Amino acid sequence: MMTKLTGQTVYNEKLEKRINEVFAGGQQKYHDKLKEQNKLFVRDRLKLLFDDGQYTEDGRFANCEAGDLPADGVVTAMGKVNGQTVCVMANDSTVKAGSWGSRTVEKIIRIQEIAEKNRVPMLYLVDSAGARITDQLDMFPNRRGAGRIFHNQVRLSGFIPQICLLFGPSAAGGAYIPAFCDIVIMVEGNASMYLGSPRMAEKVIGEKVTLEEMGGAKMHCSVSGCGDVLVESEEIAISEARRYLEFFPANFTEKPSLKGSIEAKAGRTLEEIIPENQNAPFDMYEAIDALIDEGSFFDIKKLFAPELITGLARIEGQPVGIIANQPKVKGGVLFVDSADKAAKFINLCDAFSIPLLFLADVPGFMIGTKVERDGIIRHGAKLIMAMSSATVPKISVVVRKAYGAGLYAMAGPAFEPDVCIALPTAQIAVMGPEAAVNAVYSNKIEAIEDPKEKIAFVQAKHKEYKEEIDIYKMASELIIDEIIAPSNLREVLADRFRFYSTKELPLPPKKHPVYPV
Amino acid sequence: MTQLKAAMAGTVFTVNVAVGEEVQAGQVIIVLESMKMEIPVETEVAGKVTAINVQVGDFVNEEDVLAEIEA
Numbered sequence: 001m002m003t004k005l006t007g008q009t010v011y012n013e014k015l016e017k018r019i020n021e022v023f024a025g026g027q028q029k030y031h032d033k034l035k036e037q038n039k040l041f042v043r044d045r046l047k048l049l050f051d052d053g054q055y056t057e058d059g060r061f062a063n064c065e066a067g068d069l070p071a072d073g074v075v076t077a078m079g080k081v082n083g084q085t086v087c088v089m090a091n092d093s094t095v096k097a098g099s100w101g102s103r104t105v106e107k108i109i110r111i112q113e114i115a116e117k118n119r120v121p122m123l124y125l126v127d128s129a130g131a132r133i134t135d136q137l138d139m140f141p142n143r144r145g146a147g148r149i150f151h152n153q154v155r156l157s158g159f160i161p162q163i164c165l166l167f168g169p170s171a172a173g174g175a176y177i178p179a180f181c182d183i184v185i186m187v188e189g190n191a192s193m194y195l196g197s198p199r200m201a202e203k204v205i206g207e208k209v210t211l212e213e214m215g216g217a218k219m220h221c222s223v224s225g226c227g228d229v230l231v232e233s234e235e236i237a238i239s240e241a242r243r244y245l246e247f248f249p250a251n252f253t254e255k256p257s258l259k260g261s262i263e264a265k266a267g268r269t270l271e272e273i274i275p276e277n278q279n280a281p282f283d284m285y286e287a288i289d290a291l292i293d294e295g296s297f298f299d300i301k302k303l304f305a306p307e308l309i310t311g312l313a314r315i316e317g318q319p320v321g322i323i324a325n326q327p328k329v330k331g332g333v334l335f336v337d338s339a340d341k342a343a344k345f346i347n348l349c350d351a352f353s354i355p356l357l358f359l360a361d362v363p364g365f366m367i368g369t370k371v372e373r374d375g376i377i378r379h380g381a382k383l384i385m386a387m388s389s390a391t392v393p394k395i396s397v398v399v400r401k402a403y404g405a406g407l408y409a410m411a412g413p414a415f416e417p418d419v420c421i422a423l424p425t426a427q428i429a430v431m432g433p434e435a436a437v438n439a440v441y442s443n444k445i446e447a448i449e450d451p452k453e454k455i456a457f458v459q460a461k462h463k464e465y466k467e468e469i470d471i472y473k474m475a476s477e478l479i480i481d482e483i484i485a486p487s488n489l490r491e492v493l494a495d496r497f498r499f500y501s502t503k504e505l506p507l508p509p510k511k512h513p514v515y516p517v
Numbered sequence: 518m519t520q521l522k523a524a525m526a527g528t529v530f531t532v533n534v535a536v537g538e539e540v541q542a543g544q545v546i547i548v549l550e551s552m553k554m555e556i557p558v559e560t561e562v563a564g565k566v567t568a569i570n571v572q573v574g575d576f577v578n579e580e581d582v583l584a585e586i587e588a
Contacts, residue, residue, distance in 0.1 A: 279555050330525050331554025363552040368526045370579055432553045 022060050022070045026094030034094065037190060039167060040234050042075055042092040045125055048238045049088065055079035058110065062103040069095055072103040073128075076111035078120075081245050087115035090125035093168055098128035100174070102138035105146050112152040119251035121161040123241065124177050127168030146173055153180035158351040161248045165237050166191035166217070166227070178226065182348050183244060183300065185237045186217035186227040193226055222303040225337060230303060244298055247312045247319045248352050255353050255501075261316040261494075262293035270486030274425055278401045278432065284309055284326045284359065287399070291315065291490045292322075300345055305337035310345035312354065316494035318501075321349030324359035325410070327400075334365045334409060336374045339383040342409070346383075350390035355497050358387075358417070361399040362406035363432065381516040384408055388415050389513065393500035395419055395493060398426035398480065413479055418500045421492070422471050422480045429469045437461040519562045521584040523577045527551025532573060538566045540586060547571070547583050564588040 025031065025041060034041060040048070047053035055077040063072040073095035077088050089108045091098035100108075115122040131140055139145050150173075156162055157180060164181035168190055175193045178184040194215030201207045201214065213219065220227035231237045249256050273286050288297065288309065296314040307330040311322050323342050325332035349356055365371075365380050387394075387409065395418060396411040407428055411417045422428070429436065438445070441461055448454040467473075474480045484492055530550040534540055542563045549556040568585040571577060 279553055281555060281557060327554070331552055331556050333525065333552045333554065335525075363554050366525065366552065370526060434553055 018064060019060065022064065025070055025092050026068070026096070030094035037168075038233070039093070039127070039190060041094065042090045042125070042127075045167070045234060045238065046075060046077060046079070046088065046090055048235065049123070049125075049241070050079035050081060051083065055088070058114075059103070059107040062107055063101065069101070071095070072101050072107065073098050074100075074104045074107050076107045078114065081121075081242055084120070084245065084250055085118065086121045086123055086245070087111050087118070088123045088125060091128040091168075093127040093129075096129075096132065098168065099130060099132045100128065100139055100146060101132045101135045105139045105149065106144060108149050109144055109152060112149065112156065115160055116152075116156055119160060119253070121163065121245060121248065121250060122156060124162070124164045124181060126164060126166050126170045126174070126177055128171070128174050129169060130171040130174045150176050150180060153177070157182075158252060158347075160251045161245070161352060163241055163244065165241055166193065167234055167237070168192070169194075171197065182351075183228045184220075184226065185229040185231060185240055185244075186221055187234055187237050188217045188230055188232055191217040191227075193220055218303075221301075225301065225304045225340060227304075228300050240298075244312070247298065247354065252351055252353070256319045258319075259293075259314060259317045262296065262314070264292060264490055265289045265294040270423070270489060274399060274423070274486065276425060278427055281327045281331070283328045284324045284332075284361065287359065288313070288322060288324060291493065292320075293317065301341050305335060305341045307332055307335060308338035308342055310341055312349075315357075315490065315497060318494065318497050319354050320357045320493075320497060321345060321354045322357045322359065323410070325362040325406075327361050331363055332361050333363050334380065334383075334406060336371060336376050336379045339365075339376070339379040339409070343382045343386040346386040346390050350386075350392050353392055355393035355500065356387075356390060356395070356411070357493065358394070358396045358411040359399050360396065360402040360406065360410035360412075362402055362410060364404035364406040365409070378516050380405060380409065384415075385513065385516060387411050389507065391503075391505040391507065393418050393497060393503050395421065395496060395500075397489065397493075398422045398428060400425050401427045401429075401432060403427075403429055403431050416505075418503065419481045419496060420479075421482045421484060421489075422474065423486050423489070424471065424483060426471050426474075426480070426483075427469060428471070428474055428479070429465075433462045433465045433469075436465055518567065519560065519564070519586045519588060520582045521546055521558055521560060521586065523549060523558070523579055523581045523583055525549075525551050525556065526576075526578050527556060529571045529573050529575045529577060529583075530555060532569060532571065534566050534569070534584075536566050536569055540564065540566060546586075549577065558583060560586050562586055562588045
């Protein structure tokens with residue numbers, strides 16, 4: 001049937017045509033390239049991200065008069081994730097490789113402002129070649145130029161959750177978007193971050209290197225620590241972002257939501273998992289599984305500094321941030337990178353009212369020339385400051401040994417944990433028995449000539465030392481608050497986190513501490 | 518050829534294999550002692566041990582090559 005075109009219909013048809021041009025994104029050849037790279041088109045990413053694929057967009061007609069720059073290469077939108085409103089900016093790499101022009105930048109700034117006013121999480125779906133150098137005067141140095149995006153990110157940090165999903169490059173200045181986010185999820189093979197491309201590195205400093213080596217997802221998630229979660233595909237990146245957001249409130253004034261309790265994974269008991277011999281390794285992941293609701297663990301920086309585990313989980317439905325030494329890797333000793341990793345994770349949890357659980361089995365901070373030159377003292381200070389200044393409920397569990405500053409770093413008694421619980425295998429000391437006896441009696445030991453006598457002397461001193469640091473003596477002196485059987489730990493933690501959920505701990509008034517970095 | 522490197526500074530506590538031996542992926546080749554902890558050094562690949570560069574008691578630094586395995 002022929003419809004008679006009225007004036008209004010003509011207007012609407014024109015509008016529909018213009019909208020469809022915007023929705024189509026860049027030229028077909030760039031869409032084909034996406035397919036080759038196993039990438040999704042920006043609007044398909046958004047459909048996967050939002051509940052029911054629904055979103056409300058701003059600035060759709062940005063640069064629509066230019067003809068070949070639909071939406072100016074970025075989609076900015078609001079929608080729901082797990083029923084919670086969020087704001088999103090998402091680069092469209094089919095439009096001039098997702099590069100930033102002045103309207104691109106203005107749209108990103110505006111969606112950040114909307115996130116701030118509405119106090120809702122901000123997600124950055126990054127796939128961008130960086131600034132359009134031809135447009136630099138319009139988008140680089142101004143008050144509302146690209147720098148303002150980072151300034152806003154800093155303003156929003158700790159105010160609302162900020163999440164980065166890296167699907168492609170995040171180049172030069174653009175690489176600071178992930179750097180200022182709470183968490184960066186990177187797609188293996190496609191995601192990359194770098195200040196200067198391999199081509200630029202060759203020209204400027206003469207280095208020949210591949211993109212993957214220089215700034216690939218795997219490198220950043222395992223070596224530099226700029227990436228937090230390495231995933232195989234864009235679909236997994238999006239589902240992981242949705243899962244991550246479940247742990248977080250919309251903003252710092254709210255509390256994270258509770259879920260129904262799920263039983264811990266069936267498996268060996270903590271008594272079976274934790275060896276009595278303090279020096280023998282075991283897998284802390286298995287111990288964590290025995291404590292948390294099955295399937296709730298969200299590992300953060302799994303591949304980076306694996307001697308320390310940091311991750312979100314639920315215990316009887318309550319969200320907690322877990323910081324646990326991993327005796328299976330490097331003996332669970334704290335290094336420069338592990339201190340960095342823990343400091344950021346603790347800051348993240350504290351900012352959004354996620355209680356902290358420390359599982360200590362730590363011989364201390366690493367010693368030796370290498371780590372001293374790397375600045376282990378200031379990195380350790382960073383961790384201790386983050387832990388110490390966190391005001392969320394903190395439970396410290398001494399699983400086995402907690403020696404030296406390791407005890408401090410893992411929220412030992414002096415750092416006001418709400419409770420310091422020891423398992424019967426706990427051992428708290430400045431250093432382990434072997435090291436301590438050597439330190440105190442080395443001259444005496446050397447002076448004993450008879451080997452049998454020497455061994456007997458050392459053994460006697462070990463015994464004396466072990467009695468001195470006996471865990472019941474520590475409990476008797478109220479150094480630790482409680483000793484419990486490992487099999488009761490999950491229940492005890494769940495009860496205590498419920499009790500502490502009303503905790504308030506005001507800090508002395510000041511602008512901010514002077515952060516060690 | 519795969520090189521097995523020390524993840525951290527320490528002394529060699531045990532050497533569990535000999536040159537020429539066939540090893541499985543995940544097998545502990547050498548155990549270091551550092552910070553009073555046993556640090557197992559596992560091979561990620563299966564193959565034949567072609568070199569053992571350390572002896573029990575040796576001090577090794579981070580990144581030192583401890584052994585080599587031909588996959």
